Amino acid sequence: MKTRVFLVAALMLAALSLSPKTFAADITVSDAWARATPPKAKSAAAYLGLKNNSGEADQLIAVKSAIAKKTQIHRTSMENGIMKMGRVEGIDVPAGGMAMLKPGGHHVMFMGLKQQLKEGSHFPLTLVFAKAGEVTAMVKVMKPGGMGHHHHH
Amino acid sequence: MQRRLMILALLAALAVSGAALWTLNRSVPVANPSVNIGGPFRLVDHHAKPVTEADFRGRHMLVFFGYTYCPDVCPTAMQTVSEALDMLGKEAGNIRPVFISVDPDRDTPDVLKDFVANFHPSLTGLTGTPEQIKEVANAFRVYFGKVKPEGAEADEYLMNHTAGVYLMGPDGKFLTLFSHNVPPEDMAAKIKKLL
Ligand SMILES: [Cu+2]
Numbered sequence: 001m002k003t004r005v006f007l008v009a010a011l012m013l014a015a016l017s018l019s020p021k022t023f024a025a026d027i028t029v030s031d032a033w034a035r036a037t038p039p040k041a042k043s044a045a046a047y048l049g050l051k052n053n054s055g056e057a058d059q060l061i062a063v064k065s066a067i068a069k070k071t072q073i074h075r076t077s078m079e080n081g082i083m084k085m086g087r088v089e090g091i092d093v094p095a096g097g098m099a100m101l102k103p104g105g106h107h108v109m110f111m112g113l114k115q116q117l118k119e120g121s122h123f124p125l126t127l128v129f130a131k132a133g134e135v136t137a138m139v140k141v142m143k144p145g146g147m148g149h150h151h152h153h
Numbered sequence: 154m155q156r157r158l159m160i161l162a163l164l165a166a167l168a169v170s171g172a173a174l175w176t177l178n179r180s181v182p183v184a185n186p187s188v189n190i191g192g193p194f195r196l197v198d199h200h201a202k203p204v205t206e207a208d209f210r211g212r213h214m215l216v217f218f219g220y221t222y223c224p225d226v227c228p229t230a231m232q233t234v235s236e237a238l239d240m241l242g243k244e245a246g247n248i249r250p251v252f253i254s255v256d257p258d259r260d261t262p263d264v265l266k267d268f269v270a271n272f273h274p275s276l277t278g279l280t281g282t283p284e285q286i287k288e289v290a291n292a293f294r295v296y297f298g299k300v301k302p303e304g305a306e307a308d309e310y311l312m313n314h315t316a317g318v319y320l321m322g323p324d325g326k327f328l329t330l331f332s333h334n335v336p337p338e339d340m341a342a343k344i345k346k347l348l
Contacts, residue, residue: 035228038221038267042308045224070309076225082296083226083316083333103229104334110224111309144228144271 026054027093027129029137034110036119036144044068044117046108046125046139047101052093054132060091060099062128069112071125076104085109090130117141190319190327192292195285196253199265199278206325213248213328213348214321218295220256220312221268226333227252227316228271234318235273236337237344244348245275247323253289254280255297255314293319320344 032048044067052058065071076085091106093099101107108125117123122138129135193206215234219227231252238245250273254260257280260268265278280286290297297314316333318340328347331340 035224036271037224038264038271040264040267041221041224043222043224069306074225078316078333081315081317082313084300084313085223085225085311086300087302104226107225112306 025135026132027052027058027127027135029127029135032125032137032139033142034117034123034139036141037113037117038144039116041116042111042113044110044113045074045103046110047103048108048137048139049101050091050093050099050127052095052097052099052132055095056131057095058093058132059130060093060127061089061130063108064126064128065108065110065123067113067115067117067123068110069114070110072109072111073106074109075106093129119143190293190330191321191325192289194281194289194292196279196281196289197262199262199269199280201262204277204279209249209251210325211323213323213344214319214325215248215250215344216253216293216319216321217251217317217333218253218255218290218293218297218314219316220254220314221260221264222256223312230316230318230333231272231276233333233335233337233340235276237340238273238275240338240341241344244345245273247348248275248344250276252276252278253286254278255286255290255295256312257281257283257286259308320347 028051030049030051032046034044034046037044050060060073063071063073072087073091074085075088076083078084088106091099091101099106119141121141123141124136125139126134126136195203195205198204217230217234219230221227234250238248238250241248252265252269254265260280262278262280265280269276269278281289295315297312299310300313301310318331318333318335320328320331322328329343331343
């Protein structure tokens, strides 16, 4: 019974969704956002949630975009009160689990930004997974001081 | 209680980094790194106007060291400061929030001007010569160092740096240190108590 309710709900959600990737995709991307940047900014960061709908562990291994010379997977870490930010090999997305890219932790780093990120605009970001392959998400540009406090509907 | 422990841990970490800095740079000897935080400085603000510590006396100061090329922790910390000031309302008028760049090569007053425009209207961005930045960082026991990732172009380096928000008294004396990821409401409540 419970499964049936769940299935119906899932089907309704799928039907309602405008995004085709919700259909049976192994990886779902949610709430992809980036902070708006000042006009001449040379860097930016994007954040998002990853949900692995498959029964197999996966890993985000690369990121691609047209908005910057370099698009990389980064992590910010603190050691003895000192902030360090650097590139990481990948981000694990456990089977049936989530991985969150959020301020102060993992993020998609854009270096050599080619365009200003203006509040309210969107840009495509391609995420490459070891198993699920490429998934493209639209990143929403939020206000410059934004923290990504999303309202969940 | 937990917060007190966290502040103690932060101060200990600060003492360690201060001590490390001291061994690196003996030109600024430090008697007790955990106590003497702050001191005189000569810098320029985001309007390219020269300023010293004297320009900030008489009001509390919230000081963060960072660099504008950092798209993650630095804007997040500045957002926290901005939100805390908004929560303090009128009392925020007694506080001068300051962002001091540890990346003077890229952070010119113009670049800082664009950066501070994203946050609380009272935020001042400060930069200076590499020598001046070294001095003010030493005074605050702030560590910073350039990191050039493999394959990065000359202007694509990153900075490791101490990331905390210092609350200084109207006399320039150190009052407390906030972790870079403190919730804004906690920062506002603590500041209110210390004003
Ligand atoms: Cu980064």
